[in-house]
Amino acid sequence: MKRILVAGVSGAIGGALAEAILERDEESVVVGLCRDPGKVPEPLRNQSRMTLLTWNAEDDQSPDSVARGLGKILPASEGIDTFIYAAGLLHDSDMFPEKRLEELKAESLSRAFAVNASGFAILVQALLPWLRHREFKRIVAISAKVGSIEDNRMGGWYAYRSSKAALNMLVRTLAVELPRRCKSVACVSLHPGTTDSALSDPFKQSLAQLQVHSADDTAKNLLAVIEGIMPEDNGRFLSWDGSQLPW
C-alpha cells in the first residue's frame, strides 16, 4: 500500500488508519478527504506525506473537485492502490438513531444514505481514472455489522441500518463491474468493530457489555485485514478480525 486515499480522515477511525499507514511504510503517501481539514489533528495534518482535500458527501459538486485536487497531487497514470471509505453518519445535532417507526424522518434517511452509501460509490466513480492501472487495488468500505440484513434481530436505527445495507449492496455491485474494468481489484465491506469515537459516544453505556476498541487498536486490526485482502476476497463482507459476516 503506497498511494492511499482515505475518505473521512477527520474521524476517529479514518484518522487512526491514515496515521498507522504513514507510520508503517515511509514510502506511503496518503490523500485524506474530509469536510474541514482544520479538524484533522495537527500531527497528522502536518505530516509531509499527507495531503488533505475538502470533500462533503452531502455536496454533489464535491467528487469533481476531489478529482481535480487529486490530479494535482497524483497523476491518474500513477493511480492509487488503496481507497478506504471511513466516513459515516449515525447522529448529529439534527438526527439520532430511531428507536421506533414514529421517529423516522425522510430527511434523516436521505442524509444517512448520502454519507453512508452514495458518497462511497460516487467517489469510486470519480476515482475510476486512478484505478485503471495494472497493479492490484483494494477498495474498502467501512461498513457496520448493523447493516447486515440477515443479522438484524433488534430492529430500530432505520436510517443507519438501511444506509449501511445499501453500502453493502454498492460494494457487491462494484465487485461485479470493477474486475472487468480495473483488473486486478478487490472491493470489500469491512465492519470495524465497536470503537471509541464521536459516532459511538452517545451509546457508551449500552455498549459497556461489548468489547470497545480504541481507534488506534481498530486501525491496527483493520490494516491487518486490509493488507491481507487478495483478488479472491472481492465482494466479501469482513469483520475486523478477518472473519466473514452475513450480508
Ligand SMILES: NC(=O)c1ccc[n+]([C@@H]2O[C@H](COP(=O)([O-])OP(=O)(O)OC[C@H]3O[C@@H](n4cnc5c(N)ncnc54)[C@H](OP(=O)(O)O)[C@@H]3O)[C@@H](O)[C@H]2O)c1
Ligand atoms: N465507532 C464505531 O463503533 C463504529 C462501529 C461500526 C461502524 N463504524 C463505521 O466506521 C466509520 C468511521 O466512524 P468513526 O467511529 O470513526 O466515527 P467519527 O469519528 O464520527 O467519524 C465519522 C467521519 O465521517 C465524516 N462525515 C460525517 N458526515 C460527513 C459528510 N457529510 N461528508 C463527509 N464526511 C462526513 C466525519 O467528518 P467530520 O469530522 O467533518 O464530522 C468523520 O470524518 C463510519 O462509517 C461508521 O459508520 C463505526
